[in-house]
Amino acid sequence: MNPKNERAELAADQRLGVGNVLTTLLDRGTELDAPTLTFDTEVDGHPAWQAHSLAELGQRVAARAAALHGLGVRPRDPVAVWVSAAADQVLSYLALVRIGAIPALVNGRLAAEQAGEYIKRLRPVGVIVDAPHRNALDSVDSAVPVLADPAELGAGDPEAAPQPYRHHGSEPVVITHSSGTTGLPKAVIHSHHSLFAAIRHRLLLPKGQGLARMLGVLPSAHAATVIAVNLALTNRTQLALLSQQSGGPVLDAIESWQPQSVLGFATTWSELAGADFSQRDLSSIRTWWNTGDCAHEAHIRKLVAAGMREAVTSEGRVRKPGSFFVDGLGSSEMGHSQFFITHTPDTSRYGRCIGKPHAFSDVAIVDDDGTKLGPGEVGQLAINAPTLSLGYWNDSVTTYRTRRDGYFLTGDLVFRDEEGYYYHVDRAVDAVDLDEGKKLYTMLCEERVLAECADVLECTVVAVPSEGKVATTVLLMLDPQADQEADRTAEVLAALESHVAATVERVVVVSQDRIPLGATGKVRKFLLRQRFLDGELLGQTEGAGVSA
Template identity: 75%
Template structure:
């Protein structure tokens, strides 16, 4: 069968979804000896960094499914997965999906106390974990049954696995969770078809460049990893799943494994941009694919200067220096990025432009009454798309609070221009209305600082309202080669909009270790606001630079 026909048939299969891709491909019997997934750790006796063929992957999933079935895990049972490695996360998800249980993937970076409360609220049938995370949960009195250590599940006979469960389109197939930047992570329900909708769309299009060898530098418990795994399987291409997504680990993996594309979140691009990329062998990379929060111009420009890509020249199609960066905006609840824009070293549409919507997405900019706004008007982002989650597990109040007039309200503030390009300005909870009627957008302010202050690698802008007064703190993470004690207040104020600059009372250079971060690398601004209101100051002493406003 020709690969193009194979992709078209998969796109047209109404029963295919994230619960049964692996079983469906194996049942077709084609390409069983082709490499599929690669993990960065040894698993079930298989060496790290050695690809599993499709048949080998199926056998390891079947063995784990047999173990889970013998433990009494049944179809529709929610089972939490709280583990360390990408291999254990992905194989556990695939095994639970095979028997029709509902894997609830928990980010391994979440502290034990938070994870225990999250799992309690799931009312899960059991918890799959490893020794490290079993110890994390131990002090917190979790009454959900702890299943045997995940490391032993692969020892069962694959022949003991039950027949693959028949998934239906609107049934819950997997639970992931929000970033938890505003509190306890929310359990997000994805259906068999919702997380597959973007894959089905891509399978109906010509296969894109850079998809033959993909490096997954995504949080392994995130919906984005579920999509990446199934996209790779359906395209019959290789995907390497990283257990750690920090900059050094990703760069080491690129040099070792030579991917054509790298999939990641904004926090990873920030760390990569802080490295000296000129001393790294990144020529294999054709594209960096971003999801979640949109990326910053300063980081994108550094990444597209590295790698290589095919380009049309007077000499024909040749490989040239510099790569693509595919940006957009997504979230766990959206199920997939709803926008896309591609940057190269030659493009110049930035200013937090997230691009145009995908063909499968109905996008609206809405006012507080959920009425549509026109070009140039900032409002709430509303999404109606087949990729949307079903809502929040055991939390109908939050589910219905975020749905209005057929749209999911994402919590983002955006506007569109006359050409149909959308721009992200902030999260609604981080933006502040000022007394003069103008609005302070912290994300736009961060973008301006990064673009205008070359020795600032990352920054966080936090606006706090006390009675009728708004005060803003600017937290800077500096290049290691920069003067850490230099006065930067004037430089920072100069790049901010006047109405924002007038609210700034401190510019602080800090150690990144002092920033409270969520498990996916997002700064917890809500926690910072609480700390500032309580009188706690970061970077006091020589690094705190108070601003005297006229």
């Protein structure tokens, strides 16, 4: 079959969604021996880093579906999955949707207290949990029955698996969760069609560079991994899934597996940007794909200098040094990045530019009253798209608070320029009003510090309103080769707007372990604000520029 024809046929199939891609492809009966998913751990005796063919993947999923069905799992049953290995997360998801159950994927890095409360609020029929997480769950008494250790599920008989469930477009098919940076993560419901909508759109476009061999370094419990798995399957391409997202293991995987593209979050790019690429082989890379928070210019420029890409010139298609970086902005609730912009070593549109909206997205910028704003005006980002989640599981109050006039209010502050490009300046909960109508946008401050201060690898800005004034702290993580004791205050203040610089009380050099992070690597600024209000200074005693 012509691959172009198959992609068009899959895009046109309205029965297809994230609940039945695998079973649909198996039913088509073509390319059953073609490599699909690769895991970084052994699966049922199948070695780590060895691809599963489509037929092998189908057998492993059917075995788990049979085992779960034998344990009493039935269609529409919510089942929590709290594990560390990407293989356990992905195979459990595929097995549960084959039955018609609703997997609730839980990030393996979530703290036990948070995970226990989150799982309890889901009210699932049970939880699939590996040994380390079972001990953690027992310690917080979540009162949710344990169904199985994922290591046991592969012993099921594939021939005993029930017939695949018939999914419908608007039905809930999988639950993922938000990052939890402001408190307990929110359980986000995705339908059969919502997480597939962007994939359907991409199937009608030419394949992007680097899709033939992709390395997924996204959190395996995230909606982005569900999308990546189904994107790879429908495009008949290879996807390797890494169980951790830290820089060293990612670079090791790039060198050993030689992917053409890497899919990740901003926190991974930050760590990679701090590495010495001269000691690494990144020649296979054509494209870096970012989702979630948009990435910083300083990190993008480091990444696009590596690898090779194909470019169209007057002499035809040629290979050029340097790679693509596809940036955007998305969230679990948005279901997919709603914007895109492609950077190369030759591009210069930065300043937290997230690009232009995808064709499937209706984007608006609104004020607090819901009035749409024009170019240059900062307001709340509002999205209406087929990728949007159905809302929050067991939480209709929060669901409806975030919806207005058919739009989802994302919690992001953005503006667009006269050319139609959008720029992200902050999360609404982190921005602060200053005198005379001026604003302090913490993420925009971080972007400027990173762009102007070469020795700074990462920056976190926290603004705390208290007793009629705003006290801003700038936390810096430096290149290990930089002078850790030097006073960076003047350099940092010079990078900021004058009205923002006037609020800065402290510039502090810290180690990464002093910054509280959520399960997906996002900084928990609300915790830092509370710590500062409580008098904690991260080791600083007095004056700016002192290391902690």
